[in-house]
Amino acid sequence: MPTKFYLTTPIYYVNGKPSIGHAYTTFVADTIARYQRMLGKEVEFLTGTDENSQKNVEAAAAAGREDDIQGYLDEMAALWQRTFDSLGITNTRFIRTTEADHHKAVEAFWKRVEAKGDIYKGTYEGLYCGKCEAFYTENDLEGGLCPFHKTKPDHIKEDNYFFALTKYRDALLEHIEKNPEFVQPKERRNEIVSYIKNFMTDVSVSRQTMKWGIPVPGDETHRLYVWFDALINYITGVGFATDEKKFDRFWPADLQLVGKDILKFHCALWPAMLMSAGLPLPKVVLAHGFFTVDGQKMSKSLGNVVDPVELSEQYSPDIIRYYAIRDIRLGDDGDFSHDRLRARYETDLANELGNLVHRVLTMTEKYTDAKVPEKAQGEILGAWQEYQQAMTDYRLTDALDIIWAVIRRTNQFIEQQQPWALAKLEEKKMLHDTLYVLLETLRHIAWMLWPFMPDTAEKMFTKLGLEVPKEFSQSVESAWVWGELKPGSGVEKGEPLFPRKE
């Protein structure tokens, strides 16, 4: 089994604060990162901010900071970092594309691609709105005018550097053909193949009109097209051009998580760039879907953008993670519904899981003086196999379904055994066996839950009398076998995990 795992999220524009969409992508990545750590792998988990985009310049200007763009970016990047920290994200690096090592990586990368003969000078022609500092196609315009400024765009011609993307058309198609897992979910493969076959053209990778961004190596009158620079962050993050040893260990990425809107860049442009530079391709690019919010498109103009920090104050990061991952299959579009969030909280978390933990610990307090009884035979292995398979396939929703099947079976088991009746009948052996099975099952549930709901899992460990740090430093194989809970150790019921809300 490989001993390392490298995964990335997209890097985010900092022209606003993080929304639930950004949080979702990052939660998914964090869940996978934690699972891989649970397997004992060395995990590199990269997220960060895309700071060389024109959008950021516009945002800075809108905030009255056009003379202090870098200062604006510093503040916004700090806000994003703080937000992810407060949501419990365990990224190993927060990359900013204005950082020095990234510039170094971009330069080294550019030189490789240039040496390969894949950069050429051409003419970029288009309709340009000087106020937007952006190019538009005829379709973008409204009555021939810029949709934002209602002015006539200039028809301009500009000498630019181009990347010979189409040179890699056949190689890309072949790679996707031979590696069916490369583009996920599989429904998206056709989309990508169709794009590569029918629409992909060489791309302009520099702009003379831009004032912000990384200068083109060797020609400072041009700035790099933001995507060309942005994609390189994924290799900067593991030491390309700065720490070759680390780079060799971690690249290629095992998983690159993206939104469905940027799948093209990650499954066509990016792999072609890597081929040109003579570097291996990421193993999997997985696109998640988009949310509507309570049935409506999420948009700033509608003002219904959900703030993950506010929502976490109302619930908790664990609960938001649980809801989003349980309710929406990774890859599908879905509706982020406040009603359903509440329903998931009440039913799955308060009634089923929370109440299960509470009733088992209450019985342990009542019947065995809060001590773990003698070991008894039990079985959970089938669930572990299904769970591991689901996690390996990135079927996170399925993994949660598997955990909840265990939770339901456990509630059923209590009903069958009727520990309260056994207590009255003084059937000590059966009672103790039952309680041991229940407590040990809770330990397994906590383990399976940990990647998804780390705080909850850790609370469960504490309640079961286990020390959290110790529990996570032991090897996963020994933690997952039956019977690790030590007879005689104390449990502590404490407060319910998920109190019912009024």
Added chain:
RNA sequence: CGCGGGGUAGAGCAGCCUGGCAGCUCGUUUGGCUCAUAACCAAAAGGUCGUCGGUUCAAAUCCGACCCCCGCAACCA
């Protein structure tokens, strides 16, 4: 012909690739239990699987046409 996703019980979804008794969760109704956060367990009711046509012994599943909804293409992952 811009690209893509979807229409399955009151709600939200799985099943479709590799045809073969229509499944899950919530909600509703009834019953059980008392360890538990009025939680838990059991049972029941509830669907002509968007429409029309085709292939087949057999279609939610394959093929064709059509209707409707949604996302991207513009702030937004």
